[in-house]
Amino acid sequence: MFQAVEHLAHRRDLSAHSNADPWRRITEPPASSLLLHDCNNPASGLSPMAPNLRSNQSNNSMKNNKLKWTTVGAIASVAFCANAAAQSPDALLDKLVQKGILTKQEADELRKETDKDSSKATAKALSLPSWVTSFKLGGDFRGRYEEHHANNPAISDRDRFRYRLRYGVTATLLDDFEVGFRLASGNPNSTFGGNPLSANTDFSDGASRKFIWVDTAYAKWTPIHNDELKVNATIGKMDNPFNYSPMLFDADYQPEGAAVQGSYAFNEQHALKLNGAAFVLDEFSAGPNSSHDPFMLGAQLRWESRWTPKFESMLGIGAFDIAGKSNLIPAAAPNVNDGNTRDAAGNLLNNYNPAVGEAYLVYKLDSFPLYQGQFPIKLSGEFMKNKGAATGNEAWNAGLTLGKAGKKGLWDISYQYRHIGPDAWYEEFPDDDFTGFYSAALPGSGFGAGIRSGTNVKGHVARLNYSLFDSTTFTVTYYLGELINNPSGANSTVHHFMVDLMWKF
Template structure:
């Protein structure tokens, strides 16, 4: 902000033609205004104080006659001030400025270390009331295969008899009402240099699963766990290109039908994007390579080694565009390809196990994390060591029957309606290009080894796998300020999801809808309201059931209070 020139300040009659801003104090005040340190109102207050003291001095000592200086519009005229009064005013002005500077913490720029100015803190807290409601007609014989692998190997046969007693089953009929849950995250970002940044974030969570950082209150009011959720370094090579290495948020445009909102990606990413403010049609692209599991087998006594294993990777590439049709309409589209490398299970070579501590050569191929829905098969081809059937035991793991190479299409249309209302429509279609039912059966070593999504029997010739490679979702969001960036903003949303069992890996998507995973279809709806700029509430309901197989209907109701800082 620039002040108007100040004419006549501190002038003697002989100095009437001398520019007033030659005076050191006036220059100092004007420079402080120009640099933004002082506001114009503050400078005016200082000048008014000077005028008042000058008037007092004028009464004590008549001002000498001088030629009149022609005033310009916006100029301020102050009578002549004697030297003694001027020095006193200078001292008072300096004292006032120093006092204000100390109060506003700009007088001592080196008070804090340099690194403080390069650090940004951010975080959020969510408190939730959640109810999980199950249909009483649901099957009560659905095995929890995530726990089967996590706690395994599990004895599926004991003394030549099928063993259901060590299996863990999914809760399918007992409602869980009013679970009080929370999520807390705290992150630090640092500007290492002009083009380099680094960040870390801590988050809550009931365990180390990748798709949720929520935890449940209670448990005797015990203290809660904290996990490392983010750790990354990024380099902005150009205004349109950023590269990130470490554990960071997803760079891809994707819905929670494929990747949960809380999911973080371990690896390297590249984000390329044109400036949307300068281009009505702006292109963007994302690339990434991420580590899913550095797998290994247990040490095997019979071979004296761990044996061979394969690391598991996710590789993704996406291209898209933002198109600003006009002031009120905007289209966004993106097409992505994701390759999940080595995530499918491998049937082992013939192996003999004497106890749960023994391993087989394909144990490494079991999923590192899973929810439910994918087609699974028994990994171990176990050969019994005894000729007596009473000695026959079988400890097993399960693996994914399908490979996953995904084509992912996302479209979004945003439009401004009447009365400052907005509408956004989203669509998402996913197809697993690697889905092959016959290949899945061969990979399992026969349909008899498939333990989910299989129907019929080999004896009757009706055995078949009930699955599919497709998933799609549609969502409509309506409201005022859909992003909830200001107090009073609100939104309503509704949508539908349809996910066939092997359309995508079941371990990485939203853990709320159908309690996570695939083989699910149903509706969801909800609304949110911003109580303040960084405080909002949301209520949502989803109702889902299976696509194929045994009946499993689940309703989930959530009421959230969110705070962000």
């Protein structure tokens, strides 16, 4: 970490020299508070720095900055020597922020530098090629209990235990390249491989060996990355570049194709972010429609603002278009969700080219009972309209989130109401946990009666997250959904209850 402090101090010195220092100033401590500590001699304790360290100090801002960051480095080194086995670098940086020695932005910069140093050491230990500048391993494991209960005697309650395991590798290369892959668990989905919307594996089949799938496999190039402008391009099977709620995309959806992302910071308060992508939905090598492979084009533009240390906002627009819909029939493509209007043969009767609007507001209270630090309150919403359908073409949500989990002892509670019209969006993308009960199948759906997710569902979502440790989060989620257009008119309400425990490593 001390190397990262020195590196950031050097960057601050250069910025001061160019009169373009974006960092907030740190109040310089008195000379008597500057301490030295010998890690190899515990008996040495703490002693004031030698007076001649400051005897020739000028009023030059570059020297002031270096002295300030040397102080931070000394404090950090003391903390690491005394508590290396008990505290993480993140915890120590948080304490420096709390004491006003670092700003949050400066602490985040140090975290990045420390991660880079650790990754470089790992790469060297593994004898990787010289063009590999860093190497990172990581993943998560989640155990889950869930229950489905429908308010209809035609279907029985369902309880099950599941797990999700994900583990991956990320390598940073010279010339601004990044290559990575991640493996994940998951139930098989007929003849199409794993479920595109879930990496969950059921506890079933007499403890049989379970499947492992390729969850992501990608290469990324970031040719522009300065304080104002960042641009990157990704190709492969990737984490979703679009930042929307599960009303549009299930959290486990990993699209395949190409994406471009960019951000421009006007200043410390305002930034513009753009996401664009072209994704392949399926590929056909034979048949009458072999030259009409289905794919999706999309773009998302966001204006993110931090008006004050306590108040933030975001306003965004987006648009999507699905081409080659003639090949998106249940028999030819993965059929996980339900809800779209089809003919008896399964052909989609509408086009899907919706426009999307989104916004959120965040206000942070100074304190809140049973919560450490500033307490964020977030209001958010999305609205989507598909001009490719005449009816059932709107989807929207509105929600409230209190707090933010992620660090030990922190928590959040959230509520959201969702309404997803039958043809507001292509059915195979939305959250597969938000469900309603079909007592009669939709025409051409490829399903019988049963509990289904997708479009044509409205209802409530409530969630509690509590971080037991930095690595471990406990989650309880409750969905209450029902069909919008109910083909039979019977009770379609479904209660979906989930309890999760997840570890990051």
